[in-house]
Amino acid sequence: MTDATPKTPKTPKKKAETVKPDADDGIHPLARPFLWLDSKWARRAPFWIFLTAALGLLAWEFFHPRHAYSKWEEIFGFYEIEGFFGFCLAVLAGWPLRKLLWRSEDYYDREGSDD
Structure with a gap:
């Protein structure tokens, strides 16, 4: 038996259209x-980039001869350790600086002088 209904040609499926944001978003x-x-991925990329760079520099230090000026520089990974603790110090210094430099939210809206 044959089907009496004509077959319609298959149309290719459209890709999901991207929604364009309104001007008032x-x-x-x-x-x-x-x-x-x-x-x-853009939020995680800096972590992986810096981790790769740090490990690459650590590997470079293993193969590259160093000319240390002090006894501390002779420690393997000294520059990486120093950089890590220097960065930690810079970040942690933000807490006391915030308390020192903090102003109330209405600091610039207040009337009168603050002398």
Whole structure:
């Protein structure tokens, strides 16, 4: 038996259309080219880049002869350790600096002089 209904040709499926944001979505037009920075891979990339660079420099230190000026520089990985603790110090110094430099939210809105 044959089917009496004519077959329709198959049409290719359309790709999912991207939704374009409205002009009133609260995003500044000059910020739109940088929205990719909020993606998951863009937030994780700096960690992997710096980790790879640190391990590469540590490996380079193993093969490259050093000319140390002090006894501390003779320790394997001294520059990496020094850089890590220097970075930690810079980050942790932000806490007391914030308490020292902090101003109330209405600091610039207050009337009168603060002398």
